[in-house]
Amino acid sequence: MLEGFFNDMGQWPISQAIGASIWVYPTIQAIHLVFLALFAGGMMITDLRLLGFGMRSKTVAEVARDARPWVVLGFLGLVSTGVPQLMQNASREYFSEFFWYKMYLIAFGLIWLLTVRRKMIQATETTALSKVVGLISMAVWTGVTINARLIGLFT
Amino acid sequence: MQPVHDLFFWVSELPTSIAIRESLLFSPYLTVAHVVSMCLFAGLIVMMDLRLLGIGNMSTPFSELQKRLFPWQMLGMGMSSVTGLTLAYSDPMRFYVNIFFWTKMLVMVLAGINAMAFHFITYNSVVTWDTRASTPFGAKLSGALGMVLWAIVIVSGRLIPYNWFQN
Numbered sequence: 001m002l003e004g005f006f007n008d009m010g011q012w013p014i015s016q017a018i019g020a021s022i023w024v025y026p027t028i029q030a031i032h033l034v035f036l037a038l039f040a041g042g043m044m045i046t047d048l049r050l051l052g053f054g055m056r057s058k059t060v061a062e063v064a065r066d067a068r069p070w071v072v073l074g075f076l077g078l079v080s081t082g083v084p085q086l087m088q089n090a091s092r093e094y095f096s097e098f099f100w101y102k103m104y105l106i107a108f109g110l111i112w113l114l115t116v117r118r119k120m121i122q123a124t125e126t127t128a129l130s131k132v133v134g135l136i137s138m139a140v141w142t143g144v145t146i147n148a149r150l151i152g153l154f155t
Numbered sequence: 156m157q158p159v160h161d162l163f164f165w166v167s168e169l170p171t172s173i174a175i176r177e178s179l180l181f182s183p184y185l186t187v188a189h190v191v192s193m194c195l196f197a198g199l200i201v202m203m204d205l206r207l208l209g210i211g212n213m214s215t216p217f218s219e220l221q222k223r224l225f226p227w228q229m230l231g232m233g234m235s236s237v238t239g240l241t242l243a244y245s246d247p248m249r250f251y252v253n254i255f256f257w258t259k260m261l262v263m264v265l266a267g268i269n270a271m272a273f274h275f276i277t278y279n280s281v282v283t284w285d286t287r288a289s290t291p292f293g294a295k296l297s298g299a300l301g302m303v304l305w306a307i308v309i310v311s312g313r314l315i316p317y318n319w320f321q322n
Contacts, residue, residue, distance in 0.1 A: 030310040041198030153183040
């Protein structure tokens with residue numbers, strides 16, 4: 001069923017249009033990376049603080065609150081430039097193991113972000129637990145980035 | 156540019172360059188490491204530039220942000236440089252004819268000049284604006300230029316495989 005959906009998606013007029021031009025797809029790819037930098041920066045400044053590094057003169061909560069709008073903006077930018085890439089490459093990505101690893105990791109990363117990490121970034125200081133939470137967050141989003149790059153290299 | 160061409164060509168003939176070029180997995184792994192380290196470097200540069208623009212991370216004094224993020228930015232830059240230089244080393248003739256590669260190199264130099272100008276000029280007066288809600292014009296200019304220039308570096312880097320302007 002999912003395979004059929006991916007095949008259909010690749011045939012949508014808009015998907016075909018993205019692939020028809022030589023510059024639309026690469027430009028979307030490039031902008032995706034710019035939003036990645038914004039998202040990664042906002043995540044990392046908070047995760048580093050959770051680990052007890054970075055801006056230690058501020059509470060975890062203060063650092064996290066400042067970073068939040070950039071994390072949200074970065075993520076929205078990533079989704080809005082990621083979906084068109086998927087549409088254009090739908091059936092190829094369906095058969096890419098790295099695409100699915102990326103999706104599972106994003107799902108886990110988002111759940112982690114909205115539950116455990118959200119609780120942890122309300123703290124004033126770091127604890128052994130907050131360090132583990134920050135480290136898991138960093139590892140998961142690094143995994144997303146690695147698998148994302150591998151889609152293009154090995155699919 | 157004959158001397159540059161000759162240098163790139165000479166590198167391309169070195170046994171280690173050929174070995175990396177012909178290895179199936181080395182280049183992809185380097186590319187992945189280049190992107191991950193770019194996130195560390197550019198991500199934390201953006202966080203600092205947003206603070207310079209006066210629109211982000213405003214609860215932290217600028218000097219504090221700069222001091223605390225600097226080691227991580229340098230780690231990211233070091234990793235990006237090592238992976239990027241190795242990639243260039245492994246296939247120099249491919250990059251020599253690529254307009255996006257040269258755009259990236261040129262804009263990186265401009266971004267470096269912007270960082271130096273900020274460090275030696277605007278940063279001298281940091282005590283007067285370190286904790287203020289609004290940053291001076293020089294700081295805003297550096298922040299805006301930094302964001303735009305590094306974005307161009309990322310974009311042109313990503314476009315290197317698309318050699319539209321190559322014969």
